[in-house]
Amino acid sequence: MRVYATLFALITLTTCNNLGDAELSERVTFMKVFNGIQGIEAAAAELTPEGYIIVGNMTIARDSVVTVVFKTDKRGNRTGNMHYYQGGSGNAIKALPNGNGYLIVGEKIKTDPNATPTDNIDIVSAHMLHISNDLDSIKTIYLSDGTANVVKTDYRAVSLTVTPAGKVVVLGTYQTSLTAPERPYLQRYNADLSTIEWYEEFASINRSYRNAKSIHFINGNFIWASAVAQEQQNFDFSYVSVPFVQEGSVFVNYSLLGETTSQSLRPNDIQPAKSVAFGYGITGTRASTNGSGANAFFARTDVSGNIIPATVKFFDAILSEQTGAIGETNSEIQDYGTAITGTSDGAFVLAGHYITNPQKGNGANDLVLIKLDINGNMRWMKTLGGTGSETVSTIRETDDQGLLICGTNVVGSVPSIFLIKTDKNGELKN
Numbered sequence: 001m002r003v004y005a006t007l008f009a010l011i012t013l014t015t016c017n018n019l020g021d022a023e024l025s026e027r028v029t030f031m032k033v034f035n036g037i038q039g040i041e042a043a044a045a046e047l048t049p050e051g052y053i054i055v056g057n058m059t060i061a062r063d064s065v066v067t068v069v070f071k072t073d074k075r076g077n078r079t080g081n082m083h084y085y086q087g088g089s090g091n092a093i094k095a096l097p098n099g100n101g102y103l104i105v106g107e108k109i110k111t112d113p114n115a116t117p118t119d120n121i122d123i124v125s126a127h128m129l130h131i132s133n134d135l136d137s138i139k140t141i142y143l144s145d146g147t148a149n150v151v152k153t154d155y156r157a158v159s160l161t162v163t164p165a166g167k168v169v170v171l172g173t174y175q176t177s178l179t180a181p182e183r184p185y186l187q188r189y190n191a192d193l194s195t196i197e198w199y200e201e202f203a204s205i206n207r208s209y210r211n212a213k214s215i216h217f218i219n220g221n222f223i224w225a226s227a228v229a230q231e232q233q234n235f236d237f238s239y240v241s242v243p244f245v246q247e248g249s250v251f252v253n254y255s256l257l258g259e260t261t262s263q264s265l266r267p268n269d270i271q272p273a274k275s276v277a278f279g280y281g282i283t284g285t286r287a288s289t290n291g292s293g294a295n296a297f298f299a300r301t302d303v304s305g306n307i308i309p310a311t312v313k314f315f316d317a318i319l320s321e322q323t324g325a326i327g328e329t330n331s332e333i334q335d336y337g338t339a340i341t342g343t344s345d346g347a348f349v350l351a352g353h354y355i356t357n358p359q360k361g362n363g364a365n366d367l368v369l370i371k372l373d374i375n376g377n378m379r380w381m382k383t384l385g386g387t388g389s390e391t392v393s394t395i396r397e398t399d400d401q402g403l404l405i406c407g408t409n410v411v412g413s414v415p416s417i418f419l420i421k422t423d424k425n426g427e428l429k430n
Contacts, residue, residue: 029402029428032076032419037084039415040068043106044092044213045394045406051079054406055090055104056417063111063122065089067104069135074398076419083135088127092159092213096130097166101138104129105157105170108142117150119177124154126172130193141193143172151177155185158211159224163247166191171215171224174201181208184226186245198248209241212267213339213393216280220247223305225267225282228259236289240265242282244305255307257299262289263328265297273342274397278374279303283337283350286314286328293329296337296352296368298376313376317354317368317383324378335368339395341403347379348372349426351395351405356385364389364410369403369426382426387411390418 034040040056051073058066067090070082088108095102110123125144131137145152157172168189175182188198205228212225222245230237240257258265267284279302287294300311313325318332337352350372353365366385372378384390388411396404398421405420422428 028400028421029423030076030419030421031428032072033409034070034078034082034417034419036068036082040417041408041415042393042406042417043090045396045404045419046093046095047396047398047404048095050074052076052404052406052419053093053095053102054417054419055093057089057106058084063109065109067106067129069093069102069104069131071135072419076421080135083131085129085131085137087129087140088125090129091157094160094162094168096162096168099133101130101132102135103160103162103168104131105160105172107156119151122154123152124156126155126157126170128157128160128168128170128193139193141189143170143187159213159215161215161217161222163217167197168193169215169217169222171211171222173209173211181206181229182210184209184211184224184243186222188247200250202243202245202250202252204252210238210266212270212282212284214270216270216272217247218272218276218303221245221305222247223270223280223301225270225284227266227284230259236264236291237262238264238266240267240282240284240299240307242267242270242301242305242307253305255301255305257307257312258286263287264289264291268336268338269340271340271342271348273300273346273348273374274344275346276303278342278346279308280305281340281342281348281350281372282307283340283352285336285352287334288329292334293331294334294336295326295328295331296335296350296370297328298337298340298348298350298370298372300348300374300376311374311376313372313378315370315378315381317366317381320370320378320381325376336391338392339405341395341397343371343397343424344401346374348374349395349397349403351392353391354383365391367392367405367407369395369405369422371426380426382422384420384428 056068067085089106090104208229210227215224227238239259295314314328334355388409392407394406401424
């Protein structure tokens with residue numbers, strides 16, 4: 001069930017950074033690496049009618065992060081220049097309807113080393129960047145603390161979605177001080193981004209939240225996933241919460257996983273099944289409170305965001321080769337689930353990485369893909385790796401039922417963005 005491919009030694013032969021490198025014949029699968037003017041890390045990727053759009057970040061200094069965006073065709077060949085946007089990091093991207101470009105959300109850090117209060121050294125503002133279809137910058141909208149308070153509230157933007165009515169909704173967190181919990185907020189804009197129609201903070205629980213990378217709209221409701229710290233400012237003890245919020249409402253229905261156990265459960269992504277009736281798949285990482293014994297996990301919710309207990313499964317890249325799902329505390333190596341996608345055959349594929357040892361791979365992290373049925377039963381597992389250290393930011397099913405995987409490959413401390421397309425079975429072949 002497990003196939004290991006030496007990946008990034010081959011990738012260097014297929015790197016495509018300009019149109020002159022385009023292939024003469026179409027490939028079913030491909031591997032590409034993209035380098036910027038300096039190291040760039042992958043944040044997100046989405047499908048476009050022509051191919052793919054990729055978002056990354058180039059870190060110059062702690063308070064100087066540049067968002068990098070570029071497009072490729074369906075063979076992974078870059079179709080134009082990389083575009084660089086000052087003003088903060090990018091975390092997620094969505095296309096606007098009617099060809100009105102793309103929105104990217106993230107945050108900007110302003111560092112003042114001369115500030116007296118500790119809370120004021122780093123001031124974090126959420127931002128939303130609107131770019132055209134040609135990737136030209138149109139405008140940037142910030143959410144920041146405009147008060148005269150000495151201690152500022154920090155705002156971060158994690159993800160966004162666009163409703164069928166064209167309304168833009170941003171999911172983020174706010175924190176009023178370093179000793180206060182970090183809590184979620186939702187912010188809704190009208191279709192032309194000129195007006196904030198609704199802003200709601202969710203502060204009913206005095207605990208810190210770390211939101212997964214996606215939010216979705218279904219039948220007038222929003223659904224996302226968060227890790228909730230059992231102790232303020234301490235994410236070593238955390239559990240999963242899946243809020244289900246009616247549009248414009250302050251009331252939150254939520255389903256919980258692992259809240260009664262001393263462990264670290266962190267959801268990293270939540271995505272819909274291809275059939276609405278099968279709800280949403282969640283992936284993330286389960287570990288002991290000291291971070292050891294990490295396993296990737298899967299869970300599925302119904303259409304109302306309720307976690308279905310029988311679908312909660314745990315996976316280890318070595319142990320699952322023989323047994324599929326394993327006990328949550330069984331762990332041969334450290335495994336992390338970071339992205340998930342629904343597939344056209346009613347299943348899910350989760351993607352992540354595992355920390356290799358000298359007997360199992362050449363890099364610090366290698367990639368793992370696990371296909372699961374709607375009940376979390378493993379159909380197959382594939383591992384991919386090479387000479388660098390690889391992590392996944394996004395996985396999507398493509399129009400031909402293949403799998404697009406975007407992430408970061410680090411070689412010699414220099415990060416690059418990789419883009420891999422496999423067939424529907426997670427295999428690389430022409």
